Amino acid sequence: MLQKSEPQYLVPKYSLLELERLLGKLGQNTQRIEDSVLIGCSEQHDAWFALDIGLNHSSSINASLQKPEMETELRGSFMDLRKAFLQLNAKDVSLLSTAQALLRWHDAHQFCSRSGQPTKKNVAGSKRICPANNIIYYPQMAPVVITLVSDGPRCLLARQSSFPKGVYSALAGFCDIGESLEETVRREVAEEVGLEVERLQYSASQHWPFPNSSLMIACHATVKPGQTKIHVNLQELEAAAWFSHEEVATALRRNDSYTLQQNITPPLRLPPKFAIAHQLIKEWVENPACPSLPA
Ligand SMILES: NC(=O)c1ccc[n+]([C@@H]2O[C@H](COP(=O)([O-])OP(=O)(O)OC[C@H]3O[C@@H](n4cnc5c(N)ncnc54)[C@H](O)[C@@H]3O)[C@@H](O)[C@H]2O)c1
Numbered sequence: 001m002l003q004k005s006e007p008q009y010l011v012p013k014y015s016l017l018e019l020e021r022l023l024g025k026l027g028q029n030t031q032r033i034e035d036s037v038l039i040g041c042s043e044q045h046d047a048w049f050a051l052d053i054g055l056n057h058s059s060s061i062n063a064s065l066q067k068p069e070m071e072t073e074l075r076g077s078f079m080d081l082r083k084a085f086l087q088l089n090a091k092d093v094s095l096l097s098t099a100q101a102l103l104r105w106h107d108a109h110q111f112c113s114r115s116g117q118p119t120k121k122n123v124a125g126s127k128r129i130c131p132a133n134n135i136i137y138y139p140q141m142a143p144v145v146i147t148l149v150s151d152g153p154r155c156l157l158a159r160q161s162s163f164p165k166g167v168y169s170a171l172a173g174f175c176d177i178g179e180s181l182e183e184t185v186r187r188e189v190a191e192e193v194g195l196e197v198e199r200l201q202y203s204a205s206q207h208w209p210f211p212n213s214s215l216m217i218a219c220h221a222t223v224k225p226g227q228t229k230i231h232v233n234l235q236e237l238e239a240a241a242w243f244s245h246e247e248v249a250t251a252l253r254r255n256d257s258y259t260l261q262q263n264i265t266p267p268l269r270l271p272p273k274f275a276i277a278h279q280l281i282k283e284w285v286e287n288p289a290c291p292s293l294p295a
């Protein structure tokens, strides 16, 4: 749910008092406020909590709540989370991403997997406890590596059939149990495009709420100049190709509006700014030689 506040969109934010009034108006029990989870604090150190007042939420007390009513009351509209991210500043993207992931984790961990009894959230929402056996459940993230492979003058980008038209990104893959990040990078690059990673450098990381909570770990990698023939794994990818520095730099400069005109084959499109893949590609464009990589 985002509110339009010209010229941008905002995540709805309320004080405790305002929220109590709002829940009352929406016919919801104000006790629901106890379902809130701590997601951060303002620069003035005011604590920020997130509460799911969604329509189909499993613990919704008033299931008859209508979407249009809620949109009118909150003077906003519901939208897809990825689309919402395109409209928000980096701080709100981070808050919404944390809120979504944490609230979803709580919703999916209502019961102890050992005793089958209901679990209980602590006040902050940083864990759930089973009162029957004191097992503590903590929110989890799946580690995922995302790697921009380069052979020097070119970088390798790939797309899955689920991506929007024309969008290519860096190679990504979930870490398997027991693997180091370095092993995951080498395995994923070999599995998806049949290349052998020569050198590897960590760049940055990002929490990613899709499809569940992931910790994206972004790296630059190089392959030997003579060993660049790609074997695309068509079970994982729709396509993969080498792109020149000029092609990628042009795609980065292009206005990234994501509104495609019909009947026009889109040129190379890159992931949106809020995705760490975008940052990784931008770093390579600004410094294609990656001189900081150890020789
Ligand atoms: N933030 C970014 O810039 C960015 C860019 C690209 C991809 N991603 C994310 O990276 C993730 C991984 O990329 P991928 O799809 O290429 O991974 P992948 O190549 O490992 O293939 C996905 C498959 O891995 C399996 N899998 C193993 N462990 C899993 C787990 N914990 N959760 C879900 N599936 C698991 C499933 O069978 C799934 O279909 C995706 O969720 C995607 O949203 C983020």
Ligand SMILES: [Mg+2]
Pocket: 171, 172, 173, 192, 236
């Ligand atoms: Mg993959």
